[in-house]
Amino acid sequence: MSVLLQRLKWIIKGFNKSAVMNAKRLDGPDVKPLPEITLHQSKKQSSGKSNGLKPNHELFNGPVLDAVHEISIYIHRFHNLDLFQQGWYQLKITIKWEDGDTSSFGTPSRVVQYEAPDLGSDDIYGVWRIDDSDHSFSTQPFRIRYARQDVLLAMMVSFNLSPNKIESPPTSSVTLRFELLYSPVLENRLNLQTCLDTSPAAVHEFRLPPKALMGLHAYCPVHFDAFHSVLVDTTVHVSLLKSEVYNSSLKVPSEAKATEDSINGENDKSQQAVFVKSLSSSRDILLEDLEKISTAINEPIDPKDITPNELFGPSLSSSWQIADGEVSSRVSSIAFNNTLEESNGEVDFDQDGFSLHAMSEDDIMKSINSIGNQVFHLWTTFLNYHRANTKKILELLRNQWAADRKAEWSIWMVYTKVEMPHQYISSVVDDSSSHGSRGRGNLRKPSVDPVQTATMRAELHRRSIAQMRMNNRSIQDLQIFGDPSRIPIVVIERVVNAPVRSTSGNSYFTQRDQKDIDALIAGVEANPPNKLPVTTRQNGCVLKIVVFVHGFQACFYDICSSGNIYKHLETSGLFFILKDPFCVQGHHLDLRLIRNQWLLIDPKVEFLMSEANEDKTSGDFREMGERLAQEVVSFIKKKMDKASRTGVLTTIKLSFVGHSIGNIILRTALTDSIMEPYLRYLHTYISVSGPHLGYLYSSNSLFNGGLWLLKKLKGTQCIHQLTFTDDPDLQNTFLYKLCKQKTLEHFKNIILLSSPQDGYVPYHSARIETCPASSGDFSKKGKVFLEMLNDCLDQIRAPSSEHRVFMRCDVNFDISLHGRNLNTIIGRAAHIEFLEADSFAKFIMWSFPDLFR
Structure with missing residues (x-):
């Protein structure tokens, strides 16, 4: 060394x-x-000649x-x-x-x-x-x-x-x-x-x-x-x-010298004590950090380079060789005692740790010089050590940063845990059906509106943040910590399944064919050129793909002028901007901020920003789903071929992210027959404000009026399907049938993002939960809604070969800067904020990084 x-x-x-x-x-x-x-080394004192100074100076x-x-x-x-x-x-x-x-x-x-x-x-x-x-x-x-x-x-x-x-x-x-x-x-x-x-x-x-x-x-x-x-x-x-x-x-004037001497003497002693204490703290931190870093990266440092005898004394040099984890406190005590004892045979500490009143000025200066030289030596040693181990230290500090995200960003996050019942049932049941209803949740009309409750909970938490004092040692990102009360509040609701209904304790494995279990490792059996070979996972690679599906409403970027959306052309892998002030359809880059966070967590992931339905989101969901399925399968095959040429491909992790009606499109695509061989590889699903239960119960009258106009004036087919007017019989409607399809149970992780401020998508529909209006509705409409709700939740509760994570994430934005305008009144501001801000995505994704790897 x-x-x-x-x-x-x-x-x-x-x-x-x-x-x-x-x-x-x-x-x-x-x-x-x-x-x-x-x-x-001190500066040489100025010449002692008076140079014509007046006698009174x-x-x-x-x-x-x-x-x-x-x-x-x-x-x-x-x-x-x-x-x-x-x-x-x-x-x-x-x-x-x-x-x-x-x-x-x-x-x-x-x-x-x-x-x-x-x-x-x-x-x-x-x-x-x-x-x-x-x-x-x-x-x-x-x-x-x-x-x-x-x-x-x-x-x-x-x-x-x-x-x-x-x-x-x-x-x-x-x-x-x-x-x-x-x-x-x-x-x-x-x-x-x-x-x-x-x-x-x-x-x-x-x-x-x-x-x-x-x-x-x-x-x-x-x-x-x-x-x-x-x-x-x-x-x-x-x-x-x-x-x-x-x-x-x-x-200085000679007549004021005596007075200044007495005042400055006390101040100097106080400043000197503070300086010694500060230098000692700096030295202790350096010693401790050097020990921690060298141990963590398994690159030991020669004790003679850390604490040489001429600077630290023999007792401190030997203390560096103490067992790992026991260095800092003993080193600090020994070092400071050695420093002061060399200057003045006695060490006197007050309640603050230092008492220098018994020491002469020269002794104090010697102490400051000695400790200062120790800090300097440790600092230069660290810089040399960093130069020799740059990448290892970078990786260590990056991993520590990632591990600290959940705790550091917990200021803006609230964690809750709820139990999901077996099945929601109507509040009106006869005596025979009420017996043995254990594990079921009655739909009783709640006394308060869930939207108001969620809004109030987030607002109270936001007020408490405004009163917090940030007093830690970590670097603070001013995009987040600059104005903490403006940052979105995220309420994480971890949903725990109640005991699953089954005819036997091991119904999942008894009903599943062994051939299908083997196929989880062997790979896709269709399309032989793309078949994943049977091999040990340790010697192969995992192909990770994330598909991003945009919604109906576009994301408006205000780079040059308000109200413009920018189309991005991909040329040599780089995105450029062109104005198109007339475009109102969803854009394939709408979810780019979430994609960027995913890439930061897992740089090796392959992503598909779906373009199959760009400018085509007003048609039939079945056609949109078919186009998406073909696009996804083509992308998977291309990436499988590439991975097979560079190594042994063992398995695939296929994840989806959807915004708004993009969630309905991707769920429809999963029902397509060409997607069936790949369903077993589904990994994580993020739904960003998706209307999974449609608009049977929508309390936003202004938005409902807009939907009515789209249906009447333009005959938009997907709006008919979302509002259950595509068929006179509710049980023949598209969305009712989609909920019967097994589109969710194949995912290992399901994350539903919603916002009580989002007026474009009903709150309960984005969260796949009951709502107050349906609780008192005993008509066929209420029954259909209840069936859809239970069908979706049954898929989430379905047995899986791996533990399934199901979370509802409530995001409450600070939209006060938008002022009161049409966007905030109809709830569009929060719906688009999901696309134009990424702090909520940082909080969720970095708090649970394993779900995105």
Whole structure:
């Protein structure tokens, strides 16, 4: 390890603040590192000559403490998830105190290029630069040509940020700002940087809370916004360092010197105690984090490199070799005791941990220097260690970030658990039928409206969030934490099955043919060229496919003007934008934000953004389902052929995501005969506000009037089917028959997303549950609704070879910014918010990532 430290010693040079305050623009990637200056070296005292000072003035020599927060950002790669435009892009980073003025920016102090960029000469231009006009760092410009393109950046940039005052613990936060700069392809590249500087495309900001400023190692994914969906893999590393301690010669009036001495003496002692405490905390965190990281990635560090005798003393050096997990507390105590005992044979602690009143000024300075040098040594050791184990540390911190999502985002989530009864029955039953009704749920008219209850529950939770104080050590994404009360509230209702009705305890396996069980492993038996071979799963690969099915109503993007929808043409894998102000049909990219989150969780997934029914969602659901089925089967076969050529394909995981009537289309497609061989591979189903039970009971009179007009004036067939007017006999209607089909029971995971604010889809229909209006309806309409409800729930309750997860997710948006307009009155705002926002999808998908892998 020591050899490695010597080879990489040039990385850690240039920590002193004075050498970096005037950072200049760099002209090339091979700029020499800043010269090394020993941190404990003091500035030479000014000359003792009076130089003509008046007799009533004297030179006042006193120690000045100078600390600096070093914030190092490792930028690993730029991944193009869903940029709309080809061209040149560049990342720009600035750091500043959150509540500070223009003079409170961090200064870039050091840049280390870990690896050479992997792009060709035509795809990268210029070099990274430091601009002292705005204290920013910018990567070299790089060219994006296609979707899901990776650009390796592999560089560490460090910023020095001086605190306004030394506090323990700190009370101020720091803002970390990433900007995405864009320029189209230019004929003359000499104007490229000028064009980039004048064309900021998107911004993503993060907050480093006060606790993080004492020490932090965290993953920080940068995504920018919905119209510039990328993934910049970065990690952030923070520590408090001692910049320099030096004597300052100040001219003060001689008659005021005695008074100032007494006042400043107390203040200096207090500041010195706080400084020692802060440096000790920073050192303890570094020691603990180094131990945790080295253990987690299984790359041990030589104890002599961590705690050399000349800095830490023999007792601390030996303590590093204590068994894993027992280091930090003993190391901290031994180190501080050693430091103070060397300065003054006695250590005196008060209730805050430090008491320096018995120590001389020189001893205090020695203590500060000693601890400061320890922190500096540990920090440089970590930077060298990071350079040697970059990818392992990145993977470790990324996994820790993913594991913390459920807890960190739980602020906006409410978890409940309910038991689903065997079967809902009418509230009017005779005596004979009421006997033995155990496990059934009577449909009694609820005393309150479920929509109002859900809305009130979310509103109360939103009010409680406004009163919360965020006081943790994690990096905070300001797109979420910037205004917490504006973020959607998600209520997760985990539905637990009651005991399943069956004639025997093992009815599932007795009724299922053994041939079908074997086929789950062997693969699709039809179409021999695409048959999955029988092999061990350990030696093969799993083909994961997600199909996204849009609805009737389009998603309106307001990039250039309000009310326009943009069609996206796929050219070389990249999506572009063209205006089409007259288009009102669903678009195949409506669910792109959920797709992007899925790709972040599982980058290897193959996705199909269905286009089979684009501009054709006003016809018969049977025709739309048939077109979708053909599109899906063709896509599966193509991907199976590709996977078979590159390895052994063992099985398929086929998932579906539908929005609005797209859910009816995809359920219809599953009933098509050509889909039958693939039903056994169904994995996860996400229904985004889908009218599964139709519009038999819809309380939105304005929306109902719109449906009536569509039926009367345009004769829209799918609207007739949704409102059960496609046949005089309700039991012959399309939707009633669809609920009889086994379209849900093949899925391993079923997630129903709904919103009480969505007026386009009845609340109960999206959640597949009963509603107050049906509870008191004893007509044939009520009976038909009850049958449909039970048929759907029976499929969800159906036995499965694997445990089935069934969740209802209520999403309550903050639509106050929309104001009161037609969209909010008719409930369209929330229906479209499912497509234009992705925070709710982040919360759900990252809280249950195994459902999407």
